Amino acid sequence: MNIRPPNALLNPDLFFFCATQQYAGYPGHSLASGGSMRSVIRSILSVIAGFVAASAIMMAIETVNGRFLYPELAKLAEGVTDRETIKAILASAPVGALLLVVLGGVLGGLAGGWLAAWIGGRAPLVHALILGGLLTLAGIANNLMLPPPLWFWIITLILLVPATYLGARLAPQTTLAASDASG
Helix, strand or coil, X not given: CCXXXXXXXXXXXXXXXXXXXXXXXXXXXXXHHCCCHHHHHHHHHHHHHXXXXXXXXXXXXXXXXXXXXXXXXXXXXCCCCCHHHHHHHHHHXXXXXXXXXXXXXHHHHHHHHHHHHHHHCCCHHHHHHHHHHHHHHHHHHHHHHCCCCHHHHHHHHHHHHHHHHHHHHHCCCCCHHHHHHHC
16 A cells, blocks of 8 residues: 655645654655754754844944944935935945945855855755845845945845855855764
8 A cells, every 4th residue: 555645835734744753754755864853943043044144244344334434424324214315325425335335245145155054064055045045135125225326236136146155165064964963
């Protein structure tokens, strides 16, 4: 008799049950071949940790940019909420100030990709690319709120995913089995 497991993706009530090791008795299920809920949680947390690290680095560089390198720009933008005024400020901003924001994005993407790959263990590039996609979406949302020049949009769309990919490539290769056994 051939017992086929229910399709967990089509039945949300079964999804959690299928994602636990209780489901490991069904052959062919991805978690039946050595995966576990722990590895799923670890993957999710690795991307979250990468996002937090990338965001912290970006904010730190932008803080240095506004407080020390271009304080007159920060004072000009302080308290401004009108979209057109913000657009005019960004259009007149020194290119160096915007390039530092780009540098913050690249360094944040590198560090976040490295961290996501390192924590994630298995499939490090997948974790980094998911992070890169999320950072790109966050960059798009930011650009929609604070409309920068067109060249800044293009750089935002192009650089974040490759930065996280490079960060993952720089991460030490670990295996989930080896790191799970130690912790």
